[in-house]
Amino acid sequence: MSKKKILVTGGCGYIGSHTIIEMLMQTDFEVVSIDSLINSSIHTLERIRQITGKSIKNYQTDLCNLAEVEKVFDENTDFVGIIHFAALKSVPDSVAQPLHYYHNNINSLLNLLKCCAKYGVNNFIFSSSCSVYGNVAKLPVNEQTPLSIAESPYAYTKQIGENIIKDFIKNQAQTKAIALRYFNPVGAHTSGLNGENPINKPTSLVPVITQTAIGIIKEMSVFGEDYDTRDGSCVRDYIHVTDIAEAHIKALAYLLEGKNEANYEVINLGTGNGVTVLEAIHAFEKVSGVKLNYKMKGRRDGDVAAIYSDTTMSEQKLGWKTSIGIEEMMSSAWKWQQLLKDEQAK
Ligand code: UDP
Numbered sequence: 001m002s003k004k005k006i007l008v009t010g011g012c013g014y015i016g017s018h019t020i021i022e023m024l025m026q027t028d029f030e031v032v033s034i035d036s037l038i039n040s041s042i043h044t045l046e047r048i049r050q051i052t053g054k055s056i057k058n059y060q061t062d063l064c065n066l067a068e069v070e071k072v073f074d075e076n077t078d079f080v081g082i083i084h085f086a087a088l089k090s091v092p093d094s095v096a097q098p099l100h101y102y103h104n105n106i107n108s109l110l111n112l113l114k115c116c117a118k119y120g121v122n123n124f125i126f127s128s129s130c131s132v133y134g135n136v137a138k139l140p141v142n143e144q145t146p147l148s149i150a151e152s153p154y155a156y157t158k159q160i161g162e163n164i165i166k167d168f169i170k171n172q173a174q175t176k177a178i179a180l181r182y183f184n185p186v187g188a189h190t191s192g193l194n195g196e197n198p199i200n201k202p203t204s205l206v207p208v209i210t211q212t213a214i215g216i217i218k219e220m221s222v223f224g225e226d227y228d229t230r231d232g233s234c235v236r237d238y239i240h241v242t243d244i245a246e247a248h249i250k251a252l253a254y255l256l257e258g259k260n261e262a263n264y265e266v267i268n269l270g271t272g273n274g275v276t277v278l279e280a281i282h283a284f285e286k287v288s289g290v291k292l293n294y295k296m297k298g299r300r301d302g303d304v305a306a307i308y309s310d311t312t313m314s315e316q317k318l319g320w321k322t323s324i325g326i327e328e329m330m331s332s333a334w335k336w337q338q339l340l341k342d343e344q345a346k
Pocket of ligand 1: 091184203204205206208220221222223224234235236277300303
């Protein structure tokens, strides 16, 4: 029997590539990627091969170009599922360039869903984000928590994206979808051979930390010291990228085996633990032995004060929970940053 073929969009990106690695290591799926490489590198395919011993095909296609996306589906009429990672994901960049974010994140999703309908692909997993919850009154956040106003254009693209999928599914008798609301994915593959490699200046905390430790960033900022949290800095639920990758494999199996309770479901992916920015910095300093040069600064536009996940639903529905803690998140990220430096020095 031929292998089930899965389309992963954003397969050269951070979470996409880690998910592909786990799919190739743990499952019998054939994986095909679409990645335009606007914020990722083609070298990621080599890293995937190095870690897994297997190669995958990437189409360097812009998902906003429907005709080009259809060409990929014409060549692969046997996709059974799609995991849609490809998106712009920086909160501050989205505040600076809202139209770019709306254009990219919404059009790419619309085109993929059009292809789901046209080519009969019935299983869809969407990368959503805890940012859809906005500022919440009660923690931890569970899937019934009402969504409040999105704090950034990025967060709004995820809210809109979820609604688009929900409406689409209502008219498609066969199609099932899950929106996975990630909390804060961080860290790198434990081999240190694959990790986040932002082409642009990083804005996420952990790459900023590792680039500061290695000297690329001279001084990092901690945004906000007067939040109502245990040390005044923001609280987030950092989750190791390989744990997130595992959750996608479970979610795919859940859909393919027809275990879904409804045709559209949302599931949080978090550890259940809130960590402050300062605690994250200190965890990094502990495992790396490097003192970080940081300064307390004012609040960053678009940030919520505190957010962490209730993990009940992911445990019950997917039989999944995280296994990697904050120190290993930091040590893997550090190992990866050092490898990048060695490669750049060559
Ligand atoms: N952060 C920070 N300095 C930085 C980058 C991020 O203090 O250089 C803080 C940010 O304000 C937030 C937390 O780290 O409180 C996580 O930010 P990130 O951009 O990684 O993820 P977000 O939660 O915004 O998606």
